[in-house]
Amino acid sequence: MADDLAAVQEACFPTLSPSERIRAEHYRTHVRVFPEGQHAVIENATGRVVAASTDFRTNIDFHRYQHRYIDAVDGNWLGTHDPDGRWLYSADIGVHPDFRGRGLATLLFAAQHDLIRRLGLAGHVAGAMPRGYPSHRHRMAIEAYVAAVVRGEIDDPTLSVHLHRGYHVYGIIPDYVEDPSSANYGVLVVWRNLDPK
Numbered sequence: 001m002a003d004d005l006a007a008v009q010e011a012c013f014p015t016l017s018p019s020e021r022i023r024a025e026h027y028r029t030h031v032r033v034f035p036e037g038q039h040a041v042i043e044n045a046t047g048r049v050v051a052a053s054t055d056f057r058t059n060i061d062f063h064r065y066q067h068r069y070i071d072a073v074d075g076n077w078l079g080t081h082d083p084d085g086r087w088l089y090s091a092d093i094g095v096h097p098d099f100r101g102r103g104l105a106t107l108l109f110a111a112q113h114d115l116i117r118r119l120g121l122a123g124h125v126a127g128a129m130p131r132g133y134p135s136h137r138h139r140m141a142i143e144a145y146v147a148a149v150v151r152g153e154i155d156d157p158t159l160s161v162h163l164h165r166g167y168h169v170y171g172i173i174p175d176y177v178e179d180p181s182s183a184n185y186g187v188l189v190v191w192r193n194l195d196p197k
């Protein structure tokens, strides 16, 4: 389903630099590198691919967490996957715009958390793209924006989804991606497995 996954990716990240978007050839590689970390949602009635997520295992140095998305994922080839890595890294989660607000991302998060528990990993990290920030940036710094989202005063279309599912903000990453929809920011969020091995 690599071509269908690439179409979902394009629909979900229309303003992301094409050089950072996951393409069909990347998806074909992901299932060879780490099959357990690749999830997709398919509509039963039509067989249409409507949502997907890409994850790999890695170790995280939380003292040096600043990084660029494209480096973390080895140019989307997942050459950075470490079979002994203690953390699951969320390279991507996307639900086709026609299928949002029906709990599909929640379903994908549940599958990822099940995988983390099964493998006994420490938890999940993600660079959430604060997509609501560009419309607030004229009046507040990113730090104030993220703090307001954490307090629940502002609802961010991606960061709030993570926070409502047990993730905590670890830090802010400038130049995480090339995408004006998040002013290039990523917010490092962490979900901890309470029973790691």
Ligand SMILES: CC(C)(COP(=O)(O)OP(=O)(O)OC[C@H]1O[C@@H](n2cnc3c(N)ncnc32)[C@H](O)[C@@H]1OP(=O)(O)O)[C@@H](O)C(=O)NCCC(=O)NCCS
Binding pocket: 012, 013, 093, 094, 095, 096, 099, 100, 101, 102, 103, 104, 105, 106, 107, 127, 128, 129, 131, 157, 158, 160, 161, 164
């Ligand atoms: C972020 C994203 C994955 C969420 O997917 P989703 O399947 O719509 O999410 P869910 O239905 O599981 O619900 C998540 C929350 O968003 C709300 N929501 C999402 N889309 C909605 C819509 N169209 N209408 C109403 N509510 C909506 C849900 O009510 C829910 O709220 P809650 O957190 O208070 O429970 C999806 O919006 C997306 O693909 N965005 C573009 C790609 C992206 O930015 N990915 C994340 C990169 S870090």
